[in-house]
Amino acid sequence: xxxxxxxxxxxxxxxxxxxxxxxxxxxxxxxxxxxxxxxxxxxxxxxxxxxxxxxxxxxxxxxxxxxxxxxxxxxxxxxxxxxxxxxxxxxxxxxxxxxxxxxxxxxxxxxxxxxxxxxxxxxxxxxxxxxxxxxxxxxxxxxxxxxxxxxxxxxxxxxxxxxxxxxxxxxxxxxxxxxxxxxxxxxxxxxxxxxxxxxx
Numbered sequence: 001x002x003x004x005x006x007x008x009x010x011x012x013x014x015x016x017x018x019x020x021x022x023x024x025x026x027x028x029x030x031x032x033x034x035x036x037x038x039x040x041x042x043x044x045x046x047x048x049x050x051x052x053x054x055x056x057x058x059x060x061x062x063x064x065x066x067x068x069x070x071x072x073x074x075x076x077x078x079x080x081x082x083x084x085x086x087x088x089x090x091x092x093x094x095x096x097x098x099x100x101x102x103x104x105x106x107x108x109x110x111x112x113x114x115x116x117x118x119x120x121x122x123x124x125x126x127x128x129x130x131x132x133x134x135x136x137x138x139x140x141x142x143x144x145x146x147x148x149x150x151x152x153x154x155x156x157x158x159x160x161x162x163x164x165x166x167x168x169x170x171x172x173x174x175x176x177x178x179x180x181x182x183x184x185x186x187x188x189x190x191x192x193x194x195x196x197x198x199x200x
Contacts, residue, residue, distance in 0.1 A: 011033070012032070012033020012034075012077070012079045013030055013033050013034065013035055013079065014030070014033070014077065014078040014079055015030065015071070015073060015078045015081050015098060016078070018030070018081065024040075025040035026038055026039055026040055027069070027083050029081055029082050029083055030078075030079055030080055030081040031080060031125075032079060032080065033077075033079035033080075038114075039113075041109075041111075042111070044139055044141065044184060045085075045109050045111060045139060047183070047184065048085075048109050048137060048139055048144075048183045048184060049068050049069075049085050049086055049109060050068070051182070051183050051189060051193065052086050052107065052137075052178075052183060053066055053067075053068045053086050054190075055178055055193050055194065056086070056088065056176065059174070059175075059176065059194075060088070060174060061174055063090060063091050063092075064088055064089070064090065064091065064104075064173065064174060065088070065089045065090070065091050065094060066086070066087075066088050067086070067087050067088075067089065068085070068086055069083050069084070069085065069086075070083065070084065070087050070089075070098075070099055070103070071083055071097070071098040071099065072084065072087070072098060072099045072100070072102075072103065073098050073099070073100045074125065074129050080125075081098070082122070082125065082126075084103065084106040084107060084108060085107050085108050085109045086105075086106075086107040087103040087105060087106050087107065088103055088104045088105040088173045088174075089101075089103045089104060090104065102129050102130045102131045102132070103131055104131075104132050104133060104172070104173035105131070105132070105133040105134070105135065105172070105173045106122075106126050106131045106133070106134050106135075107134075107135045107136075107137065108122060108134075108135075108136055108137070109137045109139055110136060110137065110138050110139065111139075118136055119136060122134075123136075123149065123156060126156075127151065127154075127155060127156045130151065131151065132150065132151045132172060132173065133148065133149065133150055133151070133170075133172045133173060134148075134149040134156060135147065135148055135149070136149070137180070137183070139183075139184060141184055142164075143163050143164040143181075144163070144164065144180040144181065144183055144184050145161065145162065145163040145164075145180060146161065146162055146163075146168055146180050147160075147161045148160045148161070148168070148170055150172065162180060163180065164180060164181050165179055165181045166179070166180070167179055167195045168180060177194060177195055178193045178194055178195065179192065179193055179194075179195050
């Protein structure tokens, strides 16, 4: 969901500089010490994040932590900092104020301005950082889609792609199944998202 906007500066920015950013609902990330600013998510984007987090939290075994919008430092210099829309971590990897170990899963919800970023830039960054699973969700209101990437020998491989009412199933980071349609649709999504019930 990120749009690139670089700010002129005399030195590389670090996560400490992010503390001075305004609390205006936007997302402030760092790439090579340069500021990358995302607009506040639109309501459909927020709905997808909320529903996916709710579902993953409900089925996660003990020892896993599901977070919405966690800050993750990608290097020791703290000049590369990303905020996945949703991520799953091992509880033992919890840190404050930001994570420094790769999550088991990172999820990005695509916006019109982030198509290249989520499918190419972040894909490369997450791959290099060692995030085992990466989901890219395309939030089309009529037929939302999900692309699952899995790290194999240090590179992402496309594992599956599902759309609309098709059931998505995976075993990483733990056994998960859900219907992308219910990430966006009105109706009984809580009881239908897992695929146990059809739409009312």
